[in-house]
Amino acid sequence: xxxxxxxxxxxxxxxxxxxxxxxxxxxxxxxxxxxxxxxxxxxxxxxxxxxxxxxxxxxxxxxxxxxxxxxxxxxxxxxxxxxxxxxxxxxxxxxxxxxxxxxxxxxxxxxxxxxxxxxxxxxxxxxxxxxxxxxxxxxxxxxxxxxxxxxxxxxxxxxxxxxxxxxxxxxxxxxxxxxxxxxxxxxxxxxxxxxxxxxxxxxxxxxxxxxxxxxxxxxxxxxxxxxxxxxxxxxxxxxxxxxxxxxxxxxxxxxxxxxxxxxxxxxxxxxxxxxxxxxxxxxxxxxxxxxxxxxxxxxxxxxxxxxxxxxxxxxxxxxxxxxxxxxxxxxxxxxxxxxxxxxxxxxxxxxxxxxxxxxxxxxxxxxxxxxxxxxxxxxxxxxxxxxxxxxxxxxxxxxxxxxxxxxxxxxxxxxxxxxxxxxxxxxxxxxxxxxxxxxxxxxxxx
Numbered sequence: 444x445x446x447x448x449x450x451x452x453x454x455x456x457x458x459x460x461x462x463x464x465x466x467x468x469x470x471x472x473x474x475x476x477x478x479x480x481x482x483x484x485x486x487x488x489x490x491x492x493x494x495x496x497x498x499x500x501x502x503x504x505x506x507x508x509x510x511x512x513x514x515x516x517x518x519x520x521x522x523x524x525x526x527x528x529x530x531x532x533x534x535x536x537x538x539x540x541x542x543x544x545x546x547x548x549x550x551x552x553x554x555x556x557x558x559x560x561x562x563x564x565x566x567x568x569x570x571x572x573x574x575x576x577x578x579x580x581x582x583x584x585x586x587x588x589x590x591x592x593x594x595x596x597x598x599x600x601x602x603x604x605x606x607x608x609x610x611x612x613x614x615x616x617x618x619x620x621x622x623x624x625x626x627x628x629x630x631x632x633x634x635x636x637x638x639x640x641x642x643x644x645x646x647x648x649x650x651x652x653x654x655x656x657x658x659x660x661x662x663x664x665x666x667x668x669x670x671x672x673x674x675x676x677x678x679x680x681x682x683x684x685x686x687x688x689x690x691x692x693x694x695x696x697x698x699x700x701x702x703x704x705x706x707x708x709x710x711x712x713x714x715x716x717x718x719x720x721x722x723x724x725x726x727x728x729x730x731x732x733x734x735x736x737x738x739x740x741x742x743x744x745x746x747x748x749x750x751x752x753x754x755x756x757x758x759x760x761x762x763x764x765x766x767x768x769x770x771x772x773x774x775x776x777x778x779x780x781x782x783x784x785x786x787x788x789x790x791x792x793x794x795x796x797x798x799x800x801x802x803x804x805x806x807x808x809x810x811x812x813x814x815x816x817x818x819x820x821x822x823x824x825x826x827x828x829x830x831x832x833x834x835x836x837x838x839x840x841x842x843x844x845x846x847x848x849x850x851x852x853x854x855x856x857x858x859x860x861x862x863x864x865x866x867x868x869x870x871x872x873x874x875x876x877x878x879x880x881x882x883x884x885x886x887x888x889x
Contacts, residue, residue: 450577450599454640479548519545555579559591665720678888708846742810766791809837
């Protein structure tokens with residue numbers, strides 16, 4: 444496709460490494476010893492994931508994170524200094540004139556279904572950007588109707604599917620309303636060279652048996668404001684109590700403070716019932732869950748907070764997604780387990796980590812979502828092993844949701860710093876305190 448300056452859609456199943464494949468492509472381009480600048484446009488929530496993956500797999504790349512209030516707004520020539528510029532769809536609209544004035548080598552749209560509406564401002568604007576080559580990444584190139592495919596192809600290869608009106612007349616009306624087979628075959632033949640989709644069944648032999656991914660989420664202003672309010676209000680109080688009573692006698696106060704911050708990372712409504720704004724983690728969770736369910740997979744969702752599971756339960760009910768729920772108060776749990784295992788229509792199992800993290804065989808699921816991190820990674824592993832165990836004939840994909848710049852990210856750092864403690868000592872939150880210094884605790888609340 445590159446030889447003829449065509450663009451394409453990489454539409455592999457979720458979890459098959461579209462991000463890494465894209466990074467390898469850009470590495471190959473850089474190996475030609477030419478000065479290229481590439482633009483990656485992604486949902487705000489995954490910008491940090493891109494940066495982390497590039498730092499891991501392409502450390503030689505210079506990366507500009509074109510987000511935040513300090514970003515460049517006037518001089519596009521600064522892009523020349525970088526191999527990769529990463530921005531969000533929201534900022535693409537705000538900084539369109541700046542971005543349009545620069546000739547990029549590759550423009551990569553991550554989660555390109557974001558431009559599925561050809562009449563949306565984002566859909567119109569992105570087609571006006573300048574690039575040598577274009578690439579779309581999405582596990583769901585068509586979510587609701589065929590016009591979504593036209594919009595992405597119009598960005599990649601303008602004119603390939605004709606005008607929007609012609610595409611509607613030729614394909615949309617006769618396929619969606621009449622299921623005309625000849626039109627379906629014609630459309631497949633037309634897009635076949637430009638769309639690569641591989642499912643896990645096709646490439647399973649090349650995959651590790653369990654793939655674990657940390658999925659970072661960045662708080663928006665309203666949630667961050669709540670988080671910082673609680674953090675600042677309890678930090679001084681905790682440190683004062685530690686100074687006066689020592690860590691061991693301050694344990695309850697520390698745990699209470701940590702608990703509140705972890706709840707806010709999940710959703711601020713867990714500490715304030717009147718909170719009516721969004722939780723970025725929950726929005727990201729819903730998006731990923733919908734993808735997995737749409738692909739026909741079964742997923743186990745673990746959280747330590749029953750109230751959070753209830754919020755998920757409400758959402759699934761509204762979306763008419765069938766599910767099972769297992770908490771410490773669930774009666775006849777065997778019936779719920781059996782229903783999930785045997786009913787193909789039930790794709791989601793919401794499970795309290797302490798109630799269902801052990802003693803279950805749920806190999807029917809091939810996805811695991813850990814909505815919040817646990818102090819002891821072994822507990823999470825044990826929960827994951829409800830599906831990743833003898834009898835599992837599918838590859839298992841595990842996603843761990845972590846809120847950026849929060850207590851959750853610091854828990855991960857603390858686990859790495861105190862590996863011996865994590866492996867040998869921690870079995871409860873209380874035992875964790877025995878191995879923390881005052882500086883460790885202070886760092887958690889910074």
